[in-house]
Amino acid sequence: MKLVLLFALLGLGTGALIAGIALGVVLTYRGSGIINLATGAVAMVAGYAFWSLKTGFFGFQLGTLPALAITLVVATGVGALMEVGAFRPLRTASPLAKLAASLGILLTAQAAMLLGFGTTVKAAPPILPSSAVAVVGLTVPVDRFILAGAVIVIAVGLAALYRWSRFGLATRAASENEVAAMLVGLSPNQLSMVNTLLASLVAGLMGVLAASLVQLNSTTLPLQIVPALAAALFARFTSFGIACAAGLLIGIAQSLMYYASTQSWFPTDQGNPLPGIQQLLVFLIIIIAMFWRGASLPGRGELVERRLPSVPLPERLLRSAVIAGVVCVVALIVFPYDFRQALITSLIGAIIVMSFVVITGYVGQISVVQLALSGVAGFTLSHLVTDAGIGFPLGPIIAVAVTTLLGVLVAVSALRVRGVSLAVVTLAAALAMEQFIFVNSTWGGGSGGSPAPSPHLFGVNLGPTASFRGLDGDQPSAVFGFLVLAVTLALGVYVANLRRTSLGRRMIAVRANERAAAAAGVHVRNVKLIAFGLSSFVAGVAGTLYAYNFGSISATRFSALTALGLIAFAYIGGITMVSGAVLAGLISTEALFPHAFDKWFGISGNWALLVGGLALIITLRVHPEGIAGANYQRKQRRRAAGRGSRLKAWSSRWRAEEPTATSEVKP
Amino acid sequence: MTGGERRILHTDGVSVSFGGVRALVDVDLDVHESQLVGLIGPNGAGKTTFIDAITGFVRCRGHIELDGHDLSSLPPHARAQLGLARTWQSIELFDDLTVRENLAVASHRQSVWAAVRETVSRPLASTTAMDETLALLGLEPLAEVLAIELSQANRKLVGVARALAAGPRLLCLDEPAAGLDSRERAELGRRLRSVVDAGTPTLLVDHDMGLVLSVCDHVVVLDFGKVIAHGPPSAVRRDSKVITAYLGSAAAELTDPSLESADEESRAGASEEP
């Protein structure tokens, strides 16, 4: 029993970090109505900044106080950059666009840290006293209490600031009704800026303080945003007190879970305690929070002007498919092995992005869980072969069917959740699936991955090890490339054609306006379910191909961060078009473009992520339709001349009718 | 007047409350075959709420019948499929679809199997019904234009066309004339008349008394959620309760003698219409 208490107290450390990030999330939301996914990334940047200043990474060492001071300036600077570079230009954009922008910031910050500091985990220099205190007979490190105390003081301070200061009053007013706030002379831009700066300051400070406990890790730190979002959901993105308390409690719960996992009764996975319990816990907490506090976020009477990216009709579909097919066949034969591999990876990437085209582009729902569904397909395929001996083609068919079913199940449970909330809950689900299922060595691939032997059909090897290997004779085989290509083309034509069908039109009707769609006789729920099913089907196909591609399958390929990156690439390519998906596939991680840059110019893949994050923000600001959409519109404009003259002729006909019209109606 | 003809919409005691506020109180309203019925009233009288109630977008008490079918417990899309079409005050077109596609969304009848088969079906072929609707509203030249590129007046017309494309038994229009200039309103009024004459009974909600009184066969006036007057436009125009509702009580006292002549004129004007 004493140990339970001890672990509960130890959990205050992580809890303080989660609470700090949650406070930042609440601050930004109240100041500008943006759910800032990058708040955890700010804590990470601050942690790294402090580490490098203290350890002499830049060639000089500073004392704790000056280093802390500079770090906080850096954190505030990051906040100012976010505000000026992303949030302010997107003030009138849809909430989803704002969320995507914060995703761009997260990716940029993460890639920057990877580039600057590498992947090795850094032990942050201790900043808090390392002594321990005795609490009811337990020895507890004093830093846990200091951390918890600090975040509580900050929460109380913020609450007081909002309660009594002129600035707090103004923010409360503006977050309730932005238009009315403008009418009384308040500037929403200024308020948003100050709140974002405050949020960065709080997240940065907690990042520095807590980093010594949780270690500096550019993969896990930014993802602390997920438990922080759970805490913020409990606070309805409004109350600092609740956000702080919920954050601390989540930290404690996670620590207790860790304690439980050391017990003999805890379920094990091949001798080790079951992994991913903490992520699963956070996911469940988010579900509970949404049920309890409601799935929709408090509105703020703001002016939303900009619309969603348009969904143009595909043109000359078969011609484009044939040309792309011929080009790829030649490339698969001619390319050296590494470029061949990159091309195959690009094609699979294009398929997974097509699943975003269906669900996000056509139906307007951001679902982060699609890549995890791919993972389910991949692992199912692998386990069918290794555990049940079911191979090609039955194995992938079952795997894809299972995935589609799972996707529909996810959709059924998420039907009432839409927009930004859906993105939040699916992000938590993606993280939970990654850690709980994929990392598990029985269900998933464990640390070493799970094998996926090459597919054979009638004794012919269709996998990367097949004997026909292109001109240079190295693996992977061009035959596997042809298989992937065939699947990509078929799905591409299918998804693009979907836009022309009645189902596609109903999807876009649902995206534009659920109410109006229902009034036009569209069964909104069915359309969403079908869309989720189709999207999961496409994702599942991609997952099986991923499995065959590398002969084995591991959790890292389907991580939540990778999923966020793919969404970014999808936006950049053009999330509403299949051509955009192909572009996204080409620029995604390990695909053709990054590979070429790496090979020819020595620019590593992390640069691609960094550029990707920035490009996402720029895309959202300048051209929400992405590259493919921009291209399409240029063509349209060239064609517009002819149609313009026809329209003019018609409107003059209207004008000619005018006198009769008037005389008929006017008494 | 046309009471002998078939009753398309029949509502009986439709009431809606929001919290403690009673937005609609026992509204009885009938629309008959080939009738254009106007529903008017001052701000907040409950006109839009009434359309929301019969189309299923707000919960209400009372009985709603469309062409003999009881709609009271059906969800919105099911009511739409039974032939109840509506437009919205803020025109809610599907911006990324062309005019023709907007119409196609509405004209589609669906089953689960059809939906699955749909996923591999051929691109949209234009149907004669759709072409007729476009022609009726004079929209043929705009069929392939994206909704987002249309002018306000044309967006309004496409909203009406989309509602019509489903071949509805009853068309409910919520403020189709808002934001149009007088020429466009006149044009809209003419088009609406032809829609009704072509066989679709219509319930028209609009602020523009001029429009409603000049094109409708029958007018119902709401105030504070209650029907305060109904009848042919000429009678409603003269009704002192209506004038009170719109202009305040003192105005009504002044009206009767002075407006009498004006009314004669307008009735004379109305009777010229075919």
Added chain:
Amino acid sequence: MKDILRIDGLTAGYDGAAVVRDLDLTVDAGEVVALLGPNGAGKTTTLRAISGIVRPMGGRLTFDGADLTTVSPSERARRGIAHVPEDRGIFFGLTVAEHFRLCHRGERLDERTAYEYFPLLRELRTRRVGLLSGGEQQMLAVGRALARRPRLLLLDELTLGLAPVIVERLLPVVRRYALDSGCGVLLVEQQIQLALEVVDRGYVLSRGEIVLHRPIEELRADRRLLIASYLGETRTREAEDDAAASG
């Protein structure tokens, strides 16, 4: 008298669709002007264009001699335009007293004036606005606007949904304030009778265009004009009048 607000050829609306077309209007200091007309005529849009929430598509707004085209809504508010919108523009989560502390840097609200015109507010100071009655909320909305010592007061449907007793009190207060302070007032009102009792001039807007502009005496004397304009017949009538005037 000098005009505090001058509108020349204003065209404004939403999503590229004009709701108000080519509108000319002036408000002088100390003057109360009514903007009347049937629902959907564009009255609210006109007020919103003046305070800057709606960006005009054409025309020119001059406030106190300065062009407003490039001035943000917050800056317009700071220069002395107080707009009480239809939804009252108050904040349900704040208390009455907090509303009087809600201001931009360097501004001090004149709480005393508000309490002077609406003594009831003083007793409600610690009350959360969400708990006030409709009439009390409206007093707060107007009181807050007065506390900012506006040069121009825009009032949108002040009396909407209020009990007659309160309605009868509100508008005379506005009238008195305009006289006392020299503030120009432009009010949109459905209760025409009440409006006619307090205003100096009236514009009637129909279908986004001004169809009638008369001094108050004429409007009071010939209500037929007004009623006709509400029933959608003004155009012809006005045209006849104009023809008569010119001929």
